[in-house]
Amino acid sequence: MEPIIELNKVTKVFKNKTAVNEISFSIHKGEIVAILGPNGAGKTTTMNMMLGLLEPSEGNIQLFKKQPKDKFVKEKIGAMLQEVSVIDALKVKEVIHLFRSYYRNPLSFEELVNFTGFSQNECQKRANKLSGGQKRRLGFAIAMAGDPDVLFFDEPTVGLDVTSRKVFWNTVKDLKQGGKTIIFTTHYLQEADDIAERVILFHEGKIVGDGTPLDIKSKLTKQAVTFSADSTIHYDQLASLPFVTDIYEKDGRLYVLTEQPDDVLKAIFAKEIPVRNIGVERGRLEDAFEQVMEKKGGCII
Numbered sequence: 001m002e003p004i005i006e007l008n009k010v011t012k013v014f015k016n017k018t019a020v021n022e023i024s025f026s027i028h029k030g031e032i033v034a035i036l037g038p039n040g041a042g043k044t045t046t047m048n049m050m051l052g053l054l055e056p057s058e059g060n061i062q063l064f065k066k067q068p069k070d071k072f073v074k075e076k077i078g079a080m081l082q083e084v085s086v087i088d089a090l091k092v093k094e095v096i097h098l099f100r101s102y103y104r105n106p107l108s109f110e111e112l113v114n115f116t117g118f119s120q121n122e123c124q125k126r127a128n129k130l131s132g133g134q135k136r137r138l139g140f141a142i143a144m145a146g147d148p149d150v151l152f153f154d155e156p157t158v159g160l161d162v163t164s165r166k167v168f169w170n171t172v173k174d175l176k177q178g179g180k181t182i183i184f185t186t187h188y189l190q191e192a193d194d195i196a197e198r199v200i201l202f203h204e205g206k207i208v209g210d211g212t213p214l215d216i217k218s219k220l221t222k223q224a225v226t227f228s229a230d231s232t233i234h235y236d237q238l239a240s241l242p243f244v245t246d247i248y249e250k251d252g253r254l255y256v257l258t259e260q261p262d263d264v265l266k267a268i269f270a271k272e273i274p275v276r277n278i279g280v281e282r283g284r285l286e287d288a289f290e291q292v293m294e295k296k297g298g299c300i301i
């Protein structure tokens with residue numbers, strides 16, 4: 001299958017700062033890709049270049065075999081950027097009507113209101129009276145107005161409450177099922193792990209990892225022996241077990257990171273440490289991310 005997005009040795013320099021440094025990758029139809037990396041890694045700059053909002057200093061970007069600014073491309077893509085700026089004087093319903101009017105085959109008004117999750121009353125509100133989270137939900141509807149094939153979301157869930165986040169990602173999964181291609185950035189690594197089929201890891205303007213979340217975790221993380229623990233257990237007791245590199249607690253379970261889970265289990269039983277509901281898991285994407293940063297951007301995948 002032909003890629004629909006292709007970046008070839010793309011560099012972006014702002015004055016003296018190289019924000020993106022000779023990156024190349026392709027994205028195929030129907031992929032759901034998370035672009036991850038620490039602050040200042042070059043994620044937004046890359047996304048803005050794919051959207052035609054910034055020109056690369058060097059290299060080439062093509063979407064649908066055309067330049068990002070091509071009118072054909074503009075009709076095929078939708079974007080929700082970090083700053084959602086809408087015309088404040090307009091009501092929500094007027095904003096939606098306005099953005100529909102920009103496209104030849106827009107989604108229906110009702111479908112777009114569904115993306116916001118707004119009630120009829122909320123649709124009467126002026127855009128400048130919306131909360132931060134509501135503005136993002138309106139931004140989602142704006143991104144969908146032209147029924148795009150490719151969607152770009154730059155940190156889409158910042159400012160959304162837990163329920164709105166779930167609704168947002170469930171909608172994204174449905175869009176993927178419907179054949180859309182989705183590219184998003186996020187600092188919530190669990191979201192990337194849950195949603196993305198592919199993760200592209202950025203560090204200091206370079207791509208340092210590219211693969212499925214499982215690939216990346218398998219290559220970079222240690223395994224964890226996990227269990228529900230008796231309150232009498234002390235971290236010291238666990239830390240003294242052989243091959244343990246770290247211990248943390250999450251959702252009432254203890255995670256003992258190790259490269260040798262069998263040996264850790266043997267030692268737990270030998271020392272009669274009171275553990276229940278034992279499991280062995282791969283480390284989190286967050287752990288992989290930390291490993292990459294510790295390697296100071298050396299390419300690992």
Ligand SMILES: Nc1ncnc2c1ncn2[C@@H]1O[C@H](COP(=O)(O)OP(=O)(O)OP(=O)(O)O)[C@@H](O)[C@H]1O
Pocket residue numbers: 014015017018019037038039040041042043044045046
């Ligand atoms: N318009 C600009 N002028 C000068 N430098 C810029 C400009 N935009 C971005 N940069 C610099 O380029 C680098 C990459 O920025 P970018 O916004 O792409 O990072 P990011 O990975 O999206 O970060 P974050 O996670 O904080 O959003 C940073 O060092 C940033 O300061």
